[in-house]
Amino acid sequence: MTTQDMRTETTGALDGLKVLDFTQMLAGPFCTQLLADQGAEIIKIEPMSGDTTRKVGPFHPDDKLRAFGGYFQSANRNKLSLVLDLKKAQAREIVLKLAEQADVVVENYRPGVMDRFGLSYEVLREKNPKLVYASIRGFGDPRTGDSPYIDWPAFDVVSQAMGGLMGITGPDANTPIKVGPGLGDLVPAVLAAYGIMSAVFRAQRSGRGQFMNVAMVDGVLALCERAVYQYSYQGKVPHPEGNQHPLLCPFGMFPARDGWITLACQSEDFWHQLCTLMEREDMLADPRFADNQSRVKHREAVCDAVSAYTIRYTKRELTERLGGHVPFGPVYDIADIHADPHFQGSGMLAEVEQPGMDRTLTIAGVPIRMTETPGKIRHRAPLLGEHTDTILLKAGYSEAEIARWRAAGALA
Numbered sequence: 001m002t003t004q005d006m007r008t009e010t011t012g013a014l015d016g017l018k019v020l021d022f023t024q025m026l027a028g029p030f031c032t033q034l035l036a037d038q039g040a041e042i043i044k045i046e047p048m049s050g051d052t053t054r055k056v057g058p059f060h061p062d063d064k065l066r067a068f069g070g071y072f073q074s075a076n077r078n079k080l081s082l083v084l085d086l087k088k089a090q091a092r093e094i095v096l097k098l099a100e101q102a103d104v105v106v107e108n109y110r111p112g113v114m115d116r117f118g119l120s121y122e123v124l125r126e127k128n129p130k131l132v133y134a135s136i137r138g139f140g141d142p143r144t145g146d147s148p149y150i151d152w153p154a155f156d157v158v159s160q161a162m163g164g165l166m167g168i169t170g171p172d173a174n175t176p177i178k179v180g181p182g183l184g185d186l187v188p189a190v191l192a193a194y195g196i197m198s199a200v201f202r203a204q205r206s207g208r209g210q211f212m213n214v215a216m217v218d219g220v221l222a223l224c225e226r227a228v229y230q231y232s233y234q235g236k237v238p239h240p241e242g243n244q245h246p247l248l249c250p251f252g253m254f255p256a257r258d259g260w261i262t263l264a265c266q267s268e269d270f271w272h273q274l275c276t277l278m279e280r281e282d283m284l285a286d287p288r289f290a291d292n293q294s295r296v297k298h299r300e301a302v303c304d305a306v307s308a309y310t311i312r313y314t315k316r317e318l319t320e321r322l323g324g325h326v327p328f329g330p331v332y333d334i335a336d337i338h339a340d341p342h343f344q345g346s347g348m349l350a351e352v353e354q355p356g357m358d359r360t361l362t363i364a365g366v367p368i369r370m371t372e373t374p375g376k377i378r379h380r381a382p383l384l385g386e387h388t389d390t391i392l393l394k395a396g397y398s399e400a401e402i403a404r405w406r407a408a409g410a411l412a
Helices: 003-008 027-037 070-075 089-101 121-127 156-162 183-206 216-223 225-234 268-277 281-285 292-297 299-310 315-322 334-339 341-346 388-394 399-407
Strands: 018-021 041-046 079-083 104-107 132-137 210-215 251-256 259-264 328-330 349-352 361-364
Touching: 018 027, 018 089, 027 041, 027 070, 027 079, 027 104, 027 132, 027 183, 070 361, 079 388, 089 121, 089 399, 104 183, 121 132, 132 183, 156 183, 156 216, 183 210, 183 216, 210 216, 216 225, 251 299, 259 299, 259 315, 268 281, 268 292, 268 315, 292 299, 315 328, 334 341, 388 399
Parallel strands: 018 041, 018 104, 041 079, 104 132, 132 210
Antiparallel strands: 251 259, 259 328, 349 361
16 A cells, blocks of 8 residues: 555544654554554654564564564554654754644653653644653653652563563462563553543544543553452452452353353353253252352362263354354364464454565454444555655655755764
């Protein structure tokens, strides 16, 4: 897709929203990608060396260019790339001018970095009082809260650990485990996108923007809300409990002959249905299983009975027997997902161009569905500096100015 196509193509619900994106790695880029998928114009402002994830990969063996791999592609689609050296005065002046025309600025540097560039919220607010300035940091920002760790760097594994997610995840009470996906990045990213649009809604009505921050550890703690009230209401420190639920039963993972499946039959209707499907109506008359609270108390007996049934069948056979009757799902790997008709029809396996290759590759699609303004993947992630000239010409700079600044090393 050409740059001209990008500018003229009908976009989504956020068409007209202009975002300056100073983020790198995963949390910030995923946040701005959520906005881009719904039609916002995202100008990704990268340093001269580019977002560090451009070099991370993974790279397809047929990729002759290696401009970026799957990591970068999956978090930076639908964006434009502008390369600036923010240590140069000319680059800072460009940002100030772009900020006058923008609705949102998003960054995930450590506290004080943008201030040292002369591009703090306070400076940009003087240029544009309606500007929403959003940051995603490990432990917050002095403008919105206090923390002894405010200057600490953080990544996914740190926020999973300190936010409580690892402390309630694992096979047993003594073995905390990191969750596979980068939820320590992704959950704060989703919350930040929600916060940005809340602030934009207010700015459009009041004419006043504001500073907004999501601390990564706080976002993870919000995800772990159950642990908070268990400690408060019960005086209990929750620990990893394997693949079952501490408050509901049966609710968790059970063995199949060729893998694992999940069931969630805590309500009486679903419990009765499950017992009937298992041909274990005798369990309905057992007082140990009379209600959810009783079943939780006798969890081992319940899980043993359900497991004795599920282990007799394959995942496919259990799908045929239980699917649609009770809350049920087989545990999938990515090959299973690719083969499942739901994902084949849902658009969640999206094909994108990969520079350096003559065929497309697959990334996760857009899960938010709208009837009038559907979000979608409009174009691949950008090459480094691919849109520098286009963005600056649109902002009112001349070709001669752009060439002079490029020669001075302020942009690429």
